Amino acid sequence: MAEFLQFFFSGLTVGAVYALVALGFTLIYNASDVINFAQGEFVMLGGMSTVFLAAAGMPLPLAAGAAVVVTIAVGLALHRLAIEPAGDASPVTLIMITIGASIFLRGAAEVVFDKRFHSLPPMLGAPPLQIGGAAVLPQSLVVLAGAGIVVVLLWLMIDRTLLGKAVVATAVNRLAARLVGIDTRRIVGLSFAISAAIGAVAGILVTPITLTSYDVGTLLALKGFAAAMLGGIGSALGAVVGALVLGMLEAFSAGYLSSKYKDAIAFLVILAVLLTMPQGLLGKGKVERV
Amino acid sequence: MTVSALTAHRLVGLAVIAAIVILLPAFFPSTYYTRVATLVFIFALAVVGLNLLMGFAGQVSLGHAGFVGIGGYSVAIGATHLGIPAWLCIFVGAALSGLIAFLVGRPILRLRGHYLAVATLGFGVLVAIVLTNEAAWTGGPDGMTVPRLTLLTWQVRSANAWYWIATSSFLVGALLALNLNDSPTGRALRAIHDSEVAAAVLGIDVSHQKLAIFAVSAIYASVSGSYLALFNGHITPDVSGFLSSIELVAMVVLGGMGSVTGSLIGAAVLVVLPQTLTALHEYEHMVLGLILMGFMIFLRRGIMPGLATAIAGRRL
Amino acid sequence: MPAPQRIIFSAALGLAITIAGGFSASAQIKIGAVLSVTGPASFLGDPEKKTLEIYVADINAKGGVNGNQLQLVVYDDGGDANAARTFATRLIEEDKIDAMVGGTSTGATLAMIPIFEDAQTPFISLAGAIQIIEPVRKWVFKTPHTDKMACEKIFADLKQRQLTTIGMISGTDAFGKSMRDQCVGVAKQWGIKIAHEESYGPRDSDMTPQLTNIANTAGIQAVVNPGFGQGPAIVTRNYRQLSVNLPLYESHGVASKQYIELAGAAAEGVRLPAAALLVADKLADSDPQKPVVVDYTRTYQQKSGQAVSTFGGHAYDGLMILVRAMQRAKSADKAKVRDEIEKTKGYVGTGGIVTMSPSDHMGLDLSAFRMLEIKNGDWALVPDVKS
Numbered sequence: 006m007a008e009f010l011q012f013f014f015s016g017l018t019v020g021a022v023y024a025l026v027a028l029g030f031t032l033i034y035n036a037s038d039v040i041n042f043a044q045g046e047f048v049m050l051g052g053m054s055t056v057f058l059a060a061a062g063m064p065l066p067l068a069a070g071a072a073v074v075v076t077i078a079v080g081l082a083l084h085r086l087a088i089e090p091a092g093d094a095s096p097v098t099l100i101m102i103t104i105g106a107s108i109f110l111r112g113a114a115e116v117v118f119d120k121r122f123h124s125l126p127p128m129l130g131a132p133p134l135q136i137g138g139a140a141v142l143p144q145s146l147v148v149l150a151g152a153g154i155v156v157v158l159l160w161l162m163i164d165r166t167l168l169g170k171a172v173v174a175t176a177v178n179r180l181a182a183r184l185v186g187i188d189t190r191r192i193v194g195l196s197f198a199i200s201a202a203i204g205a206v207a208g209i210l211v212t213p214i215t216l217t218s219y220d221v222g223t224l225l226a227l228k229g230f231a232a233a234m235l236g237g238i239g240s241a242l243g244a245v246v247g248a249l250v251l252g253m254l255e256a257f258s259a260g261y262l263s264s265k266y267k268d269a270i271a272f273l274v275i276l277a278v279l280l281t282m283p284q285g286l287l288g289k290g291k292v293e294r295v
Numbered sequence: 296m297t298v299s300a301l302t303a304h305r306l307v308g309l310a311v312i313a314a315i316v317i318l319l320p321a322f323f324p325s326t327y328y329t330r331v332a333t334l335v336f337i338f339a340l341a342v343v344g345l346n347l348l349m350g351f352a353g354q355v356s357l358g359h360a361g362f363v364g365i366g367g368y369s370v371a372i373g374a375t376h377l378g379i380p381a382w383l384c385i386f387v388g389a390a391l392s393g394l395i396a397f398l399v400g401r402p403i404l405r406l407r408g409h410y411l412a413v414a415t416l417g418f419g420v421l422v423a424i425v426l427t428n429e430a431a432w433t434g435g436p437d438g439m440t441v442p443r444l445t446l447l448t449w450q451v452r453s454a455n456a457w458y459w460i461a462t463s464s465f466l467v468g469a470l471l472a473l474n475l476n477d478s479p480t481g482r483a484l485r486a487i488h489d490s491e492v493a494a495a496v497l498g499i500d501v502s503h504q505k506l507a508i509f510a511v512s513a514i515y516a517s518v519s520g521s522y523l524a525l526f527n528g529h530i531t532p533d534v535s536g537f538l539s540s541i542e543l544v545a546m547v548v549l550g551g552m553g554s555v556t557g558s559l560i561g562a563a564v565l566v567v568l569p570q571t572l573t574a575l576h577e578y579e580h581m582v583l584g585l586i587l588m589g590f591m592i593f594l595r596r597g598i599m600p601g602l603a604t605a606i607a608g609r610r611l
Numbered sequence: 612m613p614a615p616q617r618i619i620f621s622a623a624l625g626l627a628i629t630i631a632g633g634f635s636a637s638a639q640i641k642i643g644a645v646l647s648v649t650g651p652a653s654f655l656g657d658p659e660k661k662t663l664e665i666y667v668a669d670i671n672a673k674g675g676v677n678g679n680q681l682q683l684v685v686y687d688d689g690g691d692a693n694a695a696r697t698f699a700t701r702l703i704e705e706d707k708i709d710a711m712v713g714g715t716s717t718g719a720t721l722a723m724i725p726i727f728e729d730a731q732t733p734f735i736s737l738a739g740a741i742q743i744i745e746p747v748r749k750w751v752f753k754t755p756h757t758d759k760m761a762c763e764k765i766f767a768d769l770k771q772r773q774l775t776t777i778g779m780i781s782g783t784d785a786f787g788k789s790m791r792d793q794c795v796g797v798a799k800q801w802g803i804k805i806a807h808e809e810s811y812g813p814r815d816s817d818m819t820p821q822l823t824n825i826a827n828t829a830g831i832q833a834v835v836n837p838g839f840g841q842g843p844a845i846v847t848r849n850y851r852q853l854s855v856n857l858p859l860y861e862s863h864g865v866a867s868k869q870y871i872e873l874a875g876a877a878a879e880g881v882r883l884p885a886a887a888l889l890v891a892d893k894l895a896d897s898d899p900q901k902p903v904v905v906d907y908t909r910t911y912q913q914k915s916g917q918a919v920s921t922f923g924g925h926a927y928d929g930l931m932i933l934v935r936a937m938q939r940a941k942s943a944d945k946a947k948v949r950d951e952i953e954k955t956k957g958y959v960g961t962g963g964i965v966t967m968s969p970s971d972h973m974g975l976d977l978s979a980f981r982m983l984e985i986k987n988g989d990w991a992l993v994p995d996v997k998s
Contacts, residue, residue: 133853264820268424533691
């Protein structure tokens with residue numbers, strides 16, 4: 006039983022990491038139909054900037070705040086300089102632009118930072134907590150809480166604020182939104198900024214567990230994207246659920262089946278789910294107009 | 296314009312490429328250039344196949360490098376472990392890829408848009424994982440040596456020989472793709488691209504056509520992978536990796552979706568560019584990313600359509 | 612700028628960059644290096660590149676080799692063997708190098724070997740796997756210890772502590788896999804039984820499921836972790852998180868201070884085989900390697916601002932062996948240099964004391980590895996075992 010719980014918490018930890026990345030994907034997709042493969046780079050920027058600013062002498066909380074600001078700036082720049090000018094480009098082209106952006110950001114990180122990996126001190130201390138015979142890092146709970154808070158805040162924003170309504174309107178029908186006076190450009194820019202912030206916060210929260218380096222973005226983006234799709238792209242709760250399921254699949258496959266093939270098993274299950282539920286676990290069915 | 300005139304127009308493009316292919320080696324100062332050119336044509340073959348799937352039929356595949364890997368390792372494993380002559384392995388690999396594409400495509404192609412993207416991504420990742428882990432057969436993450444191609448008694452080793460093999464294969468592949476485009480199947484694919492529902496209403500067997508083109512594009516990728524393995528004499532699992540799949544998609548989009556000559560241009564840009572950028576040392580990746588973004592933003596339909604528009608615009 | 616103009620502009624820019632890059636002076640000795648400066652093996656390739664650059668500049672400042680200046684041509688293969696092969700061809704055909712020190716990973720090295728064999732150019736590889744030098748190829752040498760030696764060193768230490776049943780958790784990357792295969796291969800002749808095996812992806816962030824399974828296997832007395840980069844740091848932290856109180860052995864792939872920093876207090880008591888380079892200041896003054904490693908450590912840290920790494924040390928050894936061979940041959944002629952490399956005797960490097968022969972193109976034996984233990988956040992030498 007203790008063993009099962011250990012795998013469970015491992016899955017939860019990894020899943021929470023993926024959840025924060027997946028949420029970023031979902032937000033931008035919701036506002037603009039763009040799948041932003043540079044989302045992983047936002048996470049990298051959050052972690053690496055904090056590490057380097059702290060190493061340069063800034064107190065850690067300040068460094069973290071500054072890192073988030075830097076990442077938000079990068080997110081806004083990405084929108085303004087790369088996505089906006091592309092205008093009515095096809096979805097594949099937009100994906101390629103974000104991939105080009107991720108290559109650029111990775112290349113810039115190589116030069117500005119370095120190629121080694123780094124860590125941050127855990128926020129609630131290092132000694133693991135004993136829960137039912139399983140050893141859980143306090144930081145895992147921090148990451149989980151972080152994901153939960155982000156989901157709640159996003160929901161509050163979407164549901165309770167005028168700004169949130171504007172985001173939903175932009176997502177549903179961009180032309181109609183503009184017709185009713187919503188500045189869709191600013192809304193999409195805002196979604197990039199918020200996604201960047203989520204990514205940066207994710208980076209800061211998970212680095213004490215996963216370590217960070219200039220190229221952590223690629224794999225995180227891949228897994229975050231898969232998680233978001235599994236949960237049903239467009240649903241914030243779906244992103245979190247999909248991510249936690251992915252994390253669990255990996256952990257339980259590694260624990261009970263084969264650690265060599267844990268990623269393969271996870272992907273197979275995702276494929277199986279998508280084939281039976283083509284809109285993902287919590288995705289809304291799309292009505293296709295002819 | 297009559298159909299035959301359209302066809303002639305397309306063939307002119309191929310003829311131009313063929314002429315370039317024949318004249319190009321005269322300009323190569325060393326076999327390094329021959330090697331780069333050969334790589335361009337080997338990749339271009341896979342890109343033509345992917346273009347059929349993405350450009351013509353409008354389906355997205357983020358895992359196509361998986362088929363490249365299957366083709367490459369068929370040659371490696373077949374020749375090393377099973378004693379099958381290398382040239383035969385190319386066909387075995389192609390058949391295997393076609394079969395796997397058929398089996399995998401059946402369920403997967405029911406998905407649309409980003410869901411299809413993630414499913415194909417999963418496929419590519421799965422292939423890469425299997426190739427990495429089954430080390431007894433595949434040599435593991437360090438890869439395995441591939442015996443040289445032997446045709447009758449001639450051992451095909453030199454870059455020059457491979458240049459001719461790669462270019463002629465590409466021309467054949469391109470010709471086939473252009474023929475496909477002008478055939479009823481091509482029209483069916485274009486209809487599916489525009490609207491699957493409308494195409495179905497017109498009586499097109501949508502799932503059958505999608506599956507067929509998926510298998511065809513897999514075969515192109517497989518042959519390309521076999522050539523790559525034989526040319527290099529070595530193969531590693533990251534030939535099937537996520538980044539390789541993305542590279543193939545980038546080549547398609549860069550050159551122009553739906554354009555066969557665009558496939559060649561896209562492949563050329565992404566094979567030659569990293570070679571040119573080495574002079575920038577650590578800024579190489581930054582510049583590569585910027586160039587990629589720049590092309591996508593300003594030439595968003597790809598280089599070939601961009602060129603075509605510019606030339607057509609000039610005439611008016 | 613309308614579309615065709617843009618294309619022409621970019622093409623011209625690309626051409627200009629190529630020409631600029633290819634421009635070089637003549638009457639120099641050209642040394643090529645294809646390294647994985649970026650990508651999954653950048654942890655190895657980056658120190659290698661820095662080391663080569665620092666020391667080529669250093670040698671040139673001191674007058675060069677045989678009166679000629681050295682020119683270093685470095686290409687980054689990004690961890691891709693196909694790219695490595697293209698760069699190898701480029702080095703031979705375009706840059707016309709006299710010798711090559713490079714090949715960060717085994718995959719890249721194996722892909723490049725045919726090129727250098729065909730071009731009859733000396734190639735000193737910086738990769739670990741034993742198949743680079745076994746079977747011996749005329750033009751191919753290597754400086755790092757083989758992973759087989761790392762396994763044997765670990766097993767020797769295990770035997771001394773009377774631990775014979777172990778669990779193994781390895782990375783699925785090339786380094787981890789290769790070492791794992793070697794360990795499995797030699798386990799029996801050392802009387803070691805591998806009771807349970809697990810693996811993890813090199814970029815994974817949590818290995819607690821795998822370690823739980825190992826810890827729950829009855830009879831396991833110690834755990835060995837073949838791998839490099841961040842994986843072992845996370846394994847080590849997870850190890851302590853789960854309170855697994857068995858001895859943990861890491862591989863020479865983590866041999867850098869960074870591992871101790873990242874693993875933190877969890878690294879206490881971990882043992883690993885490493886080159887003397889890591890414990891430069893703790894070597895006995897009579898140790899022949901001491902002057903070399905102390906000097907290298909100081910120079911590297913000063914010029915690059917980073918902690919020393921064994922992989923950089925391998926590049927240093929490769930360059931020095933090559934340069935000395937050239938000096939002995941009194942020319943850069945490829946065949947003469949190759950013969951002299953093979954005749955390297957008693958070269959004191961960061962990795963050990965190298966003595967090559969026509970049947971041994973690496974020149975190190977088990978004594979080149981020291982067993983280290985992490986005590987109080989620093990390396991400590993473990994007294995040598997009779998191997």
